[in-house]
Amino acid sequence: MLRSFGVGAIVSSTSLGAGICREVAMVQGVQDLELLQKLHVGVVVHAADARVIFLNDRACDLLGISKRDMLGALDLMPGWSLQDEKGHWLSPEDYPVNRVISTRLPLAEQVLGVVRPGIEGVAWAMVSAFPVFDPRGALEKIVISFYDVSQLKRTEAVLKERAEQLRFVLEGADLGLWDWSILTGEVMRNERWATMLGYTYEEIEHTTMQWSDFVHPDDRERAWASINAVLAGRAPTHKLEYRMQHKDGSYRWILDQANVTQRDEQGRPTRMCGIHADVTERKLLEEEVARQARTDYLTGVFNRRHFMALGGAEIERARRYVSELSILMLDVDAFKRINDRYGHHVGDAVLRKLADGCHSALRSLDVFGRLGGEEFAILLPETGLAAAAEVAERLRLLLAEAQVPIEGGQVVRFTVSIGVASMSSPEDSIDTLLNTADRALYAAKHAGRNRVHTLSS
Template identity: 80%
Template structure:
């Protein structure tokens, strides 16, 4: 029996259930809370050596316990305590399981003999229900993220740890086991040209100047290529001082969309046949280059090219060969020009080339080089005989702050027609 009136009164006041067993496992005491939690009377339990008839216990994995595995019997046989085991109690006539956190420990007398076993337990059914709900929601979130093909990241700002899901890794060609859970690894993956603005966007949110982080940038794939990532995130928790504690976000691979957008933009600014800039985009770039040349007081020249007797080529060999001539001309010119040079098709067989930081004399040398490129080119024809062609080129340069693209094109056009009138296949310079 439990000794001491004060001890009994104390046990009765505890908010946990207490059941005391004799060495033969018979119940010698239980407090009021135990009766309440188990739904039994003290008279039903006192003297019982097993669970009430029809009662059973199971583990969290739904495996039913044998009598030898009951807490009191395990302590009696092992003489060792049992700490915080979650067990489900099923009573006859009840479908619901009462989940309890059970602890048990032996009490020995002065001679080391087992005197009693004390069982304590409290109801954790609500906690188990909450865990089940959270587990279900976590599973729902996982399915949503998988369905949406999203990578998830959860940043503990204080510790620096970043938890990620498997899709975050596979999006970049890695297995989940290969990735590190640090902000440094993310930063290392971001393209060097994008890294500063990616961090700047995140810092704006951390410091409360922006509500959300939403940015598209490039991250390096395991194969060395770069993927375009749409990164969206918010601060989910701040401390009492307003400092950010936790930030969560998602990654979406938008590479295909970005490539499509780039292709559409490319098509909008280039000539479909030759691949050089179309007239509209050439004019826009040329205007910007002229303004830059004026701002920095630098040289700027322009060339006008025209395929000699192009109509005759079309009439004699057909438009397919005529198109091939234009493509061959542009391919050769591209190879001979610098990256800053602006090459555009103005219409038909007429092209213009803007040469930044190039004076009139140097522009004439470029023009002569392009003339020779065209003269050396040829296009195969169905008869097997190659079709050859030549170009005439007019050269002019900016001489005044009043010059605009129209002024330069008119000057180069006059030089071009002078070259045509002088016999074609030549370069004509117009000094202004």
């Protein structure tokens, strides 16, 4: 087991102050703690200044350090050192959390080794680090996920010399084994390879075709390309994550790693061996972290930062294909009055009702985001000004009929004002469209609210 491994940040003895408690509470309010605690991977969350503000129980087990020691930590344990797979020592700025802080980019699947004083050998972990941004685009947290791959590193070394013995080692490591005779096309697999996908060993076939059939259609070409690159000598190893279909019809994420273990006298590959690891839980966590980074926590629509990024892409697409593009800006009429009269919880319910209503009426290609407060925006690709005004009017009428239940069996109704603008020049930017739509929205408000107003950019 991996013990006392800091994983990029940042461990020292400290007391848990009131400020850290508040930050931990903030993390717990955002993350699905029940999911995090059930994961078989360690999860450590850092603040933007690299301080540890949360870790799950599995992380404590793998690190061999208590939460009290980890929370607020700012350095590795004395005498510890990190190295990459090639044995190069890492400087502190190259630790995963510090790289994410400096680059603002995610770091996926980095294998790191730790050398500790008084303990022989290197402990290895597969580490991923992902930034989480607030609605303004500022770095808010860094999420580190990791799991122990020391056994995997050891089995890779054994694989080169004793492929038959590896089969027994992997049985105890919860890894699926495949051993491909390239000349005959036969693929031998162990029982875990089958049970990972919901099958018994007797139910599986020993062919490459069955593996290929199990791989998700969208991943199949990429998986074969990685394997063929190794066979052709263009890549040293096959290492790839892709989806495979479970017997129940769902898809599991598989980490597949393999190498050519035998070649003939001419150097042509004759045998390839590999291992499968189920990494579905880690992928789900990564996807959830990524989702939270791009969506508004209250309504579930895109946050301002992600909306602006998608808006820029839609502008470029409209320029490239000389297509129409329109934008709507929606604002809840007299929203402050709703909050003052019924409370902010009812105001929040109104915003969620607005988001749900718009989602039900929009196309899948439309881009819907919350810009802030009670203000929302909708990008309508391939839509001119007149058609966009019709969409706006349908939304206005739809939302005017919406009802938000409150205590006592009563309901709250609300209306929206909508400004409409369209791209009229290749020089238009997303900011240009938003400014024009905002002026149209102001005109709709000034004209009495609960109406649609259009302007050209």
